[in-house]
Amino acid sequence: MIYEIAQLPVYTEQVEAFRRAFTQVEPLLCRAKGYCGHLLAQGIETPQVFNLIVKWASLEDHTPGFEASEDHRVFMQGLETYFADEPTVYHIEGAAFVRHMGNADAPSSSWF
DSSP: OEEEEEEEEBOGGGHHHHHHHHHHHHHHHHTSTTEEEEEEEEOSSOTTEEEEEEEESOHHIIIIIGGGSHHHHHHHHHHGGGBSSOOEEEEEEOOOOOOOTTOTTSOOOSOO
């Protein structure tokens, strides 16, 4: 398993429109081969920057897989008008998030 992390800088005045547009193109991502889940999170200090974290079965499922597909082209076409700058994308690998046993109040994660 690998994680794609995409930082998506959105025009401040377009934040709500971006959220709506994302829900329209989201099914294209979800049906990709090797897709295992995602999280779209808005920055707290920088609310105009969204972080899209996608869990993939392998790096190849994301690139070249999804990135070379028609679904990716349409996915990006639906979002690119909201980008204030070029998105930054990178990949990480590692195990699931671990909840420390001493912190019973910490919420558990269902897909990380």
